[in-house]
Amino acid sequence: MKSIKIFDTTLRDGEQSPGCSMTVSKKVRLAIMLDRMDVDIIEAGFAASSENDFKAIKEISKVVENSVVTSLARCNKRDIDIAYEAIKDANKKRIHVFIATSDIHMKYKLKKTKEEVKSIVKDCVSYAKKKCDDIEFSLEDATRTDTDFAVEIIDIAILSGATTINIPDTVGYTVPEEFTEFLSYIKKHSKYINEVDLSVHCHNDLGLATINSLSALKVGATQIECTINGIGERAGNTALEEVVAAINTRVDYFKCETGINKKKIYEVSRYVQDITNSYVQNNKPIVGANAFKHEAGIHQAGVINNKKTYEIINPEDYGIYVDNIVIGIHSGKNAIIDKMKKLGFNVDDYDIDNIVIEIKKYCADNSSISDVDITRIVHNNEIKKLVLSKKNMS
Numbered sequence: 001m002k003s004i005k006i007f008d009t010t011l012r013d014g015e016q017s018p019g020c021s022m023t024v025s026k027k028v029r030l031a032i033m034l035d036r037m038d039v040d041i042i043e044a045g046f047a048a049s050s051e052n053d054f055k056a057i058k059e060i061s062k063v064v065e066n067s068v069v070t071s072l073a074r075c076n077k078r079d080i081d082i083a084y085e086a087i088k089d090a091n092k093k094r095i096h097v098f099i100a101t102s103d104i105h106m107k108y109k110l111k112k113t114k115e116e117v118k119s120i121v122k123d124c125v126s127y128a129k130k131k132c133d134d135i136e137f138s139l140e141d142a143t144r145t146d147t148d149f150a151v152e153i154i155d156i157a158i159l160s161g162a163t164t165i166n167i168p169d170t171v172g173y174t175v176p177e178e179f180t181e182f183l184s185y186i187k188k189h190s191k192y193i194n195e196v197d198l199s200v201h202c203h204n205d206l207g208l209a210t211i212n213s214l215s216a217l218k219v220g221a222t223q224i225e226c227t228i229n230g231i232g233e234r235a236g237n238t239a240l241e242e243v244v245a246a247i248n249t250r251v252d253y254f255k256c257e258t259g260i261n262k263k264k265i266y267e268v269s270r271y272v273q274d275i276t277n278s279y280v281q282n283n284k285p286i287v288g289a290n291a292f293k294h295e296a297g298i299h300q301a302g303v304i305n306n307k308k309t310y311e312i313i314n315p316e317d318y319g320i321y322v323d324n325i326v327i328g329i330h331s332g333k334n335a336i337i338d339k340m341k342k343l344g345f346n347v348d349d350y351d352i353d354n355i356v357i358e359i360k361k362y363c364a365d366n367s368s369i370s371d372v373d374i375t376r377i378v379h380n381n382e383i384k385k386l387v388l389s390k391k392n393m394s
Helices: 024-036 051-063 077-087 103-110 114-131 147-159 176-189 209-217 240-249 262-276 297-305 333-342 352-365 371-393
Strands: 005-008 041-045 068-074 093-100 135-140 164-169 197-202 223-226
Touching (some): 024 051, 114 135, 209 240, 297 333, 333 352
Parallel strands (some): 005 041
């Protein structure tokens, strides 16, 4: 079974999401949680970007025990020096160097020719390698880069000391078939790519980040870069929880595994939501409030008898403990009986048909119904039942 490395960039790319900045102490705590969740690589920040980032990375490097700690750095010696200074105390360290390689980025942002970019890659990766054995190199905007030029750059980077090559879909432009063709071309034409890890880093501008990342596994990717809850620039990044759940649930298809401690996922997800005030939508896969809840009567009847009828994932595997039956206007008698039993009622003592009618009537007028509301309706029904029986006796 092939093992896939999980590279978490919540503390770097995730924090770049508007409104998601974190204090140093919160970053350190999150890094410890990611370490305990058995993330393979933690991108702790971009050391040269700010004093706050530098300080956070330095503190994180002191406390992370098992994960590799890395800092992002542009292809210049100043960035690389600052990155190394920030991570040098880590048990396992990596410098992550990047440069843009697409025509549009080279012309309008870098204002460099292809030959100049190749020279910069050679010099800077070699320079970083003198400081740290573990070097990741990224081709920014790779999916809009000429394929033959991408292959040239990759081989230069590997010969200069890169141990991981990362292919970012920086603007979320590619689609799965196109992405796998691009990666397959690199695998076929690069002389050295099979000697290093092949990583992918996808953005979600078209809602394709997770599927693009997963599709890369079928053509030899060995590392996926992602964030907790999928936070990140613009529409965000590949979501760690979705990748891990997909690989775990469809191991028959992907034929690989991750080392992530799945039980920690929900706890870390909630922490990231709380410290960034970026709460996920209710229907968010895995960690959303409704991900394991059922309101439709047909679904509820199936789940009550066997959860596997409508649940392909065991929520407890991901640290999620919920009452998966939601009472609403679409609920059937079986679900309401099940809820009453969970609330401690002996259902044989009640007029269930009438309670179902009353609950559905309440739900038609209200957006939700709580356990307190259900209890009140059942008690009112009991009172009506007693009143009717007394009238019949008299």
